Amino acid sequence: xxxxxxxxxxxxxxxxxxxxxxxxxxxxxxxxxxxxxxxxxxxxxxxxxxxxxxxxxxxxxxxxxxxxxxxxxxxxxxxxxxxxxxxxxxxxxxxxxxxxxxxxxxxxxxxxxxxxxxxxxxxxxxxxxxxxxxxxxxxxxxxxxxxxxxxxxxxxxxxxxxxxxxxxxxxxxxxxxxxxxxxxxxxxxxxxxxxxxxxxxxxxxxxxxxxxxxxxxxxxxxxxxxxxxxxxxxxxxxxxxxxxxxxxxxxxxxxxxxxxxxxxxxxxxxxxxxxxxxxxxxxxxxxxxxxxxxxxxxxxxxxxxxxxxxxxxxxxxxxxxxxxxx
Amino acid sequence: xxxxxxxxxxxxxxxxxxxxxxxxxxxxxxxxxxxxxxxxxxxxxxxxxxxxxxxxxxxxxxxxxxxxxxxxxxxxxxxxxxxxxxxxxxxxxxxxxxxxxxxxxxxxxxxxxxxxxxxxxxxxxxxxxxxxxxxxxxxxxxxxxxxxxxxxxxxxxxxxxxxxxxxxxxxxxxxxxxxxxxxxxxxxxxxxxxxxxxxxxxxxxxxxxxxxxxxxxxxxxxxxxxxxxxxxxx
Numbered sequence: 001x002x003x004x005x006x007x008x009x010x011x012x013x014x015x016x017x018x019x020x021x022x023x024x025x026x027x028x029x030x031x032x033x034x035x036x037x038x039x040x041x042x043x044x045x046x047x048x049x050x051x052x053x054x055x056x057x058x059x060x061x062x063x064x065x066x067x068x069x070x071x072x073x074x075x076x077x078x079x080x081x082x083x084x085x086x087x088x089x090x091x092x093x094x095x096x097x098x099x100x101x102x103x104x105x106x107x108x109x110x111x112x113x114x115x116x117x118x119x120x121x122x123x124x125x126x127x128x129x130x131x132x133x134x135x136x137x138x139x140x141x142x143x144x145x146x147x148x149x150x151x152x153x154x155x156x157x158x159x160x161x162x163x164x165x166x167x168x169x170x171x172x173x174x175x176x177x178x179x180x181x182x183x184x185x186x187x188x189x190x191x192x193x194x195x196x197x198x199x200x201x202x203x204x205x206x207x208x209x210x211x212x213x214x215x216x217x218x219x220x221x222x223x224x225x226x227x228x229x230x231x232x233x234x235x236x237x238x239x240x241x242x243x244x245x246x247x248x249x250x251x252x253x254x255x256x257x258x259x260x261x262x263x264x265x266x267x268x269x270x271x272x273x274x275x276x277x278x279x280x281x282x283x284x285x286x287x288x289x290x291x292x293x294x295x296x297x298x299x300x301x302x303x304x305x306x307x308x309x310x311x312x313x314x315x316x317x318x319x320x321x322x323x324x325x326x
Numbered sequence: 327x328x329x330x331x332x333x334x335x336x337x338x339x340x341x342x343x344x345x346x347x348x349x350x351x352x353x354x355x356x357x358x359x360x361x362x363x364x365x366x367x368x369x370x371x372x373x374x375x376x377x378x379x380x381x382x383x384x385x386x387x388x389x390x391x392x393x394x395x396x397x398x399x400x401x402x403x404x405x406x407x408x409x410x411x412x413x414x415x416x417x418x419x420x421x422x423x424x425x426x427x428x429x430x431x432x433x434x435x436x437x438x439x440x441x442x443x444x445x446x447x448x449x450x451x452x453x454x455x456x457x458x459x460x461x462x463x464x465x466x467x468x469x470x471x472x473x474x475x476x477x478x479x480x481x482x483x484x485x486x487x488x489x490x491x492x493x494x495x496x497x498x499x500x501x502x503x504x505x506x507x508x509x510x511x512x513x514x515x516x517x518x519x520x521x522x523x524x525x526x527x528x529x530x531x532x533x534x535x536x537x538x539x540x541x542x543x544x545x546x547x548x549x550x551x552x553x554x555x556x557x558x559x560x
Binding site for chain 2: 020021022023024025026027120121127129130131132133191193194239240241242243244245246247264265266267274275276277299302303306307310
């Protein structure tokens with residue numbers, strides 16, 4: 001049982017929640033850029049939260065399903081011939097076209113049972129820099145056939161059958177996605193980084209006052225932010241240190257880079273700020289050309305933001321479980 | 327050496343902390359940091375996701391909301407570090423292993439060897455002997471999966487990085503700059519001087535131990551011929 005890629009779109013890869021525990025040998029966890037959307041998509045088709053799905057970026061694919069398959073497309077507002085943010089039973093032999101993202105940058109197409117590619121180091125995520133995971137470690141292309149679990153058709157029908165409040169091949173409700181921005185610039189809460197104090201007061205103000213634009217060469221490794229040039233007062237080279245998802249570093253050219261899912265685990269550039277973990281999935285929903293703004297935050301506030309996301313996610317999950325009659 | 331004590335702890339966002347031991351690269355501190363990282367890792371704490379030794383300190387990546395965290399995860403991480411330091415770090419010899427790396431210094435794999443030798447005012451053969459005759463130590467894995475930064479380069483071979491980085495450096499390339507050596511795990515862009523190539527896979531996700539090198543490893547390069555290099559690759 002497979003999904004046939006008729007047209008791959010801009011950048012489509014297989015992603016799950018990533019591979020953890022390998023950062024000491026230089027391998028970042030990777031995985032879905034917007035894990036919140038992935039988790040909701042999986043819940044909508046009755047999967048475990050970390051099942052592998054398709055990460056679709058800015059311009060979506062045309063896909064052909066050979067059997068009845070329960071799917072959910074969650075995240076950015078893509079123009080598509082299925083309704084978003086809800087389970088949909090796609091009929092065997094039919095075609096699914098996903099066009100442009102009108103709002104947001106990424107969406108996840110989850111299928112009942114998950115995309116059944118082999119696990120590498122405990123994850124099915126595609127890691128493009130290392131060319132492993134997913135399908136041959138690469139971006140999906142026309143002609144690819146994505147393996148589904150053997151009983152995916154049976155799972156799809158059974159799960160769809162269990163859903164309450166159906167309408168046609170879908171349902172009468174949807175789960176609002178809360179990582180996709182209503183308006184830009186979005187506010188990203190940022191904790192002062194190790195080298196923040198090495199930027200003078202004007203630069204520090206500039207960092208928080210500027211509306212930064214995400215550049216076209218931003219990718220799964222990092223987002224480059226165009227704006228005024230940031231220069232560090234001290235000119236000495238810093239000793240390479242560890243980095244993290246959401247670290248904002250400033251290379252010599254003065255253009256800050258926010259580290260995203262496939263980031264390097266260490267870096268030799270000054271680290272001006274660290275984006276609160278709860279806000280990183282929201283940044284992943286900003287497409288090139290989109291804009292962001294930083295607001296100063298401390299660890300207490302970062303914890304509040306995590307708690308808020310957790311509460312909203314749990315509410316959504318409870319709602320979905322109820323619809324499944326659990 | 328003097329007693330190892332953290333200079334400070336910097337939050338790496340809200341899901342990790344960087345515990346720093348020196349502001350410059352110090353080989354003794356670096357070695358201690360690696361042994362400390364192994365000790366912290368060996369505690370297998372359920373809320374710790376990754377322990378990453380860097381040049382002058384280590385990062386502890388954690389789940390800040392894990393139910394097993396006592397208090398806040400940042401303080402808990404620092405407590406683990408002080409506990410380990412109190413227990414005492416293992417001796418260096420007990421902790422490190424030696425990795426032998428076959429390397430071919432033939433011109434086709436070593437585009438910068440002649441230039442490096444000229445800068446060092448030695449023949450290419452002498453430059454090879456200086457490189458292969460040294461023992462290196464992995465200071466840190468970073469930049470790319472499995473990519474080692476190694477100390478131990480003979481000071482005679484100390485040359486700066488290339489003015490213009492190469493767009494693509496072939497996988498397995500062994501390169502030097504300043505007082506360090508690296509081995510490129512993948513074909514990526516890089517600005518170091520390439521003096522040879524190993525046929526070994528530096529990082530192979532499908533291997534039991536994906537990374538050829540670990541922080542703290544001792545490394546020796548063993549010269550091989552072109553024929554041996556090609557045989558390895560099969």
